[in-house]
Amino acid sequence: MSATTFMAREIAEIPAAAEAVLTAGEAARIGAALSARTFPFVVVCGRGSSGHAGVHLRYLIETRLALPVSAAAPSVVTGYARPPQVAGALFIVVSQSGRSPDLVAATEAARAGGALTLALVNDPDSPAARASDLVLPILAGPERAVAATKTVTNSAIAGAALVAAWAGDRALDQGLAALPERLNRARALDWSAWSADLAGAPAAFVTGRGHGLGPLREIALKLAETLRLPALGYSAAELRHGPRASVSAATPVLALRQADPLAEGVDDLVRDLTGDGLRVHACGGPLGTLPWLGDGHPACDPVAMLVPAYRAIEAEARRRGLDPDKPVGLTKVTETL
Structure with missing residues (x-):
């Protein structure tokens, strides 16, 4: 490598x-x-x-x-x-x-x-x-x-x-x-506290809402393909339904929060999960625990949040001895019918 x-x-x-x-x-x-x-x-x-x-x-x-x-x-x-x-x-x-x-x-x-x-x-x-x-x-x-x-x-x-x-x-x-x-x-933001917390985890969760839904699902995919870690991306609303039962102290949660009308729902979820003793790493807002730039445009911020997440995943893959450029069983162009 x-x-x-x-x-x-x-x-x-x-x-x-x-x-x-x-x-x-x-x-x-x-x-x-x-x-x-x-x-x-x-x-x-x-x-x-x-x-x-x-x-x-x-x-x-x-x-x-x-x-x-x-x-x-x-x-x-x-x-x-x-x-x-x-x-x-x-x-x-x-x-x-x-x-x-x-x-x-x-x-x-x-x-x-x-x-x-x-x-x-x-x-x-x-x-x-x-x-x-x-x-x-x-x-x-x-x-x-x-x-x-x-x-x-x-x-x-x-x-x-x-x-x-x-x-x-x-x-x-x-x-x-x-x-x-x-x-x-965003390239200078260090999210290693989150990626290090994934060590030994059987699975991980990523959550957010609205403009953050696509990016949070993308982070979950990167965890799966690059770290070989089963990862699930859910909206903060959806996570409160059936998936909440599978979140435990062994499964870290990453929460993305942009400053828009849906922010309060993400804050409430972070507060509730933390209150239950679960491992939550939050980006954005008053409950944020990860380094962030401060609020920008709410449709643009979730895209910017991909950068520190990508960097943390790439570094964690190398730390584990995995090659992030060539995940097992994958090719650059996937051709499906």
Whole structure:
């Protein structure tokens, strides 16, 4: 294993990658074009880390544009051969490589069914891009580690810039303008208290709400693929239901909290879990225990929180003698039907 992993290098490149996609202006151009059209609903299609960026995009579209957003199930097309009726809708495929056959097939079916199709991809010449009416390159640059990092943050940032222009949301636009500098500062945040607490844990939980849901699920995925640790990401509301019964003193909880109307619910959960003697590491707000930058834009902060989480996971993988660049059984491009 290299002394400096590709994963570490690519985490370090996140601020510059963010600056690149925002400066390019393509997200703003496409968003402005979308504002001249009407859509009955939006469908977002993606798997794994790209799917988590899609969840972040879903919250932005629903909160800024009041459009209902559905998550596509590609197997409905590839396995059941029943393309959904999407005439007039906007279909957005999010994919690092743009090469998974099921995502490409779902995009082709949506376009054939009368949807306007948009690809958020790192490879603008990929099959998913060629299958789409519009292409928004995320401009993350080459990513060699199997565990995606800068392509995830740039997918989320490109989607947010798209919505900012589409909805005419100046506050979101300003939050995005400040994000590269905040991402750079986030690189210095040390979350090793959380990652060290994972030693010996049979499982881990990550929680938050709203704009934090996609990022928290992404962190749970990184724990699973990089540390081989079963990890579950739930909204703070969902965790209070059945999953709460499986949280114990042996299963650390990471809580992400952005300053928006859902913050109180995250605070209440952190307070209750801590009061029950459970191991909770919180980022943001008055109950925060992990280093943080202070409140920025609430849709941007959960993306910035990925940086210290990624850094802590990469360092913990090396400490355990694991190679974060090549997790067992995984490849960079996952092709599924």
